[in-house]
Amino acid sequence: MAKTTVAVLFGGRSSEHAISCVTAGGIMDVVDRDAYDIVPIGITKDGAFTLQVDDPARWAIHDRHLPEVLDNGTRVAFPTSPASRDLVVSHADGTVTTVPDVDVVFPILHGPFGEDGTIQGLLEIAGLPYVGDGVLASALAMDKHVAKAVLEHAGLRVAPWTTVLRRQWASDPVDVAESVAAHGFPVFVKPARAGSSMGVSRVDEPSQLGAAMDLAFEHDSKVIVEPRVVGREVEVAVLEGRDGVPRTSLPGEIVVPEDGFYDFESKYLGGDESLLCPAPLTEPQTDEIRSIGARAFEAVGGAGLARVDCFLTDDGFVVNEVNTMPGFTPLSMYPRCWAATGVSYGELVTELIELGRAAVR
Ligand SMILES: Nc1ncnc2c1ncn2[C@@H]1O[C@H](COP(=O)(O)OP(=O)(O)O)[C@@H](O)[C@H]1O
Ligand SMILES: [Mg+2]
Known part of the structure; x- marks a missing residue:
C-alpha cells in the first residue's frame, strides 16, 4: 500500500517557535513509518519556508537549549494551483526539486501566523488537506x-473583561484605568492575540497598570483586562x-x-x-x-x-x-x-x- 505523505510545518514567526520544533521532533519520533512519509518544512523565525531534516534528535531540547529552524538556503513553495499537490523546493545551489503528491499538511504551529487561521487560509487556497482547526475557529x-x-x-461561563485598543490607551489612559479598576484588583492584563503567556502580567495595584499595559501592547494593538480568577x-x-x-x-x-x-x-x-x-x-x-x-x-x-x-x-x-x-x-x-x-x-x-x-x- 502506498504511504501517506505528510508535510509537517513547524517553527514559525511566533514566540512559540522553539516549542513547535520540539513537537515536530516528537512527531517524527513516533509516527508510524510503515504508513507515513514525513516532509519536514521548517519555518524560520523570519518566516522563510525551508526543507529540514527528518531527525527527531535535531529538534529535541538539549541541556535546556531550545531548537531553532536555521535558514539552510532552501525554499519550499506550495502548489500554485489546487490541481497540484506537489511542493517545489529550490536549493541554495540553484537546483530545483519536487516533493510530489503531498497528501496532508500537519501545521504544528502556535500563535500568530500558525494558530490564527493565516496558514490555514494558505492551505485552503492551495487546496491541500490539513490537520486541525480551520480558518475561522483558529482565528x-x-x-x-x-x-x-x-x-x-x-x-x-467566562471571566468578565474589558477590551482596550492601543488608541484608547494612548488617548485616554485615565478613563481606561477607571474601567479597569472597576474589576477590582488584582487584574490580569493580556495581549488579545499572543499565547505562551507572552506579555501577560498580573497587576496587584493601580500603580502597576501602566507598565503592564505597555508590555501587553508590545505584543498586540488590542489588550484585554480581567479580574483575577481564584x-x-x-x-x-x-x-x-x-x-x-x-x-x-x-x-x-x-x-x-x-x-x-x-x-x-x-x-x-x-x-x-x-x-x-x-x-x-x-x-x-x-x-x-x-x-x-x-x-x-x-x-x-x-x-x-x-x-x-x-x-x-x-x-x-x-x-x-x-x-x-x-x-x-x-x-x-x-x-x-x-x-x-x-x-x-x-x-x-x-x-x-x-x-x-x-x-x-
Ligand atoms: N483572570 C485570570 N486569573 C488568574 N490567573 C490568570 C488569569 N488570566 C491568566 N491567568 C494566568 O496566566 C496564564 C496565561 O494566561 P492565558 O490567558 O492562559 O494566556 P496564554 O494564551 O498566553 O496562555 C494562565 O495560565 C494563568 O496562570
Ligand atoms: Mg493559556
Missing part, C-alpha cells in the same frame, strides 16, 4: 476578546469525533506556583512536575469539564483538536481560553490527557493525520 480562538464573546454567547487551572483535551460528536479526555491540572502564574518559563523549561493528569477531581466535576470542553469546541466550530482551559473556582468552572494548536510535545498537557484516557501519543498522531485527510471544510 477566533486566537483572539481572546472574540473568543470570550463567542463562548459567552454559547452559554459558557481557582485551580484545569484543562481538557478535545479530539474531533469520527461521528461528529467531539471526544474529550480526562482533564489535567496545572499546579501553579504560589503567588505566581503559568508563565513562559514554567511552561517550557519547568519540567513536567507542574502537570497532573488526570486531575484530582470528583466524578461530577470531571463530567462537567468534559462537557464544557465539547461545548466550547463546538461553539468555536472546532475541527481536529483543541485544548479547553478552565479555572475551577469555588462556584464552578470558568472557561479561560480555547487553544486550537495546544502544546503537543510528548510531555505536553494535550497528549498526556489523552494518554491518561487510553490513547497513546502515536495513536493520537495517526488519528489527527487521518482526521485531517478526511476533513470536509
Whole structure:
C-alpha cells in the first residue's frame, strides 16, 4: 500500500517557535513509518519556508537549549494551483526539486501566523488537506476578546473583561484605568492575540497598570483586562469525533506556583512536575469539564483538536481560553490527557493525520 505523505510545518514567526520544533521532533519520533512519509518544512523565525531534516534528535531540547529552524538556503513553495499537490523546493545551489503528491499538511504551529487561521487560509487556497482547526475557529480562538464573546454567547461561563485598543490607551489612559479598576484588583492584563503567556502580567495595584499595559501592547494593538480568577487551572483535551460528536479526555491540572502564574518559563523549561493528569477531581466535576470542553469546541466550530482551559473556582468552572494548536510535545498537557484516557501519543498522531485527510471544510 502506498504511504501517506505528510508535510509537517513547524517553527514559525511566533514566540512559540522553539516549542513547535520540539513537537515536530516528537512527531517524527513516533509516527508510524510503515504508513507515513514525513516532509519536514521548517519555518524560520523570519518566516522563510525551508526543507529540514527528518531527525527527531535535531529538534529535541538539549541541556535546556531550545531548537531553532536555521535558514539552510532552501525554499519550499506550495502548489500554485489546487490541481497540484506537489511542493517545489529550490536549493541554495540553484537546483530545483519536487516533493510530489503531498497528501496532508500537519501545521504544528502556535500563535500568530500558525494558530490564527493565516496558514490555514494558505492551505485552503492551495487546496491541500490539513490537520486541525480551520480558518475561522483558529482565528477566533486566537483572539481572546472574540473568543470570550463567542463562548459567552454559547452559554459558557467566562471571566468578565474589558477590551482596550492601543488608541484608547494612548488617548485616554485615565478613563481606561477607571474601567479597569472597576474589576477590582488584582487584574490580569493580556495581549488579545499572543499565547505562551507572552506579555501577560498580573497587576496587584493601580500603580502597576501602566507598565503592564505597555508590555501587553508590545505584543498586540488590542489588550484585554480581567479580574483575577481564584481557582485551580484545569484543562481538557478535545479530539474531533469520527461521528461528529467531539471526544474529550480526562482533564489535567496545572499546579501553579504560589503567588505566581503559568508563565513562559514554567511552561517550557519547568519540567513536567507542574502537570497532573488526570486531575484530582470528583466524578461530577470531571463530567462537567468534559462537557464544557465539547461545548466550547463546538461553539468555536472546532475541527481536529483543541485544548479547553478552565479555572475551577469555588462556584464552578470558568472557561479561560480555547487553544486550537495546544502544546503537543510528548510531555505536553494535550497528549498526556489523552494518554491518561487510553490513547497513546502515536495513536493520537495517526488519528489527527487521518482526521485531517478526511476533513470536509
Ligand atoms: N483572570 C485570570 N486569573 C488568574 N490567573 C490568570 C488569569 N488570566 C491568566 N491567568 C494566568 O496566566 C496564564 C496565561 O494566561 P492565558 O490567558 O492562559 O494566556 P496564554 O494564551 O498566553 O496562555 C494562565 O495560565 C494563568 O496562570
Ligand atoms: Mg493559556
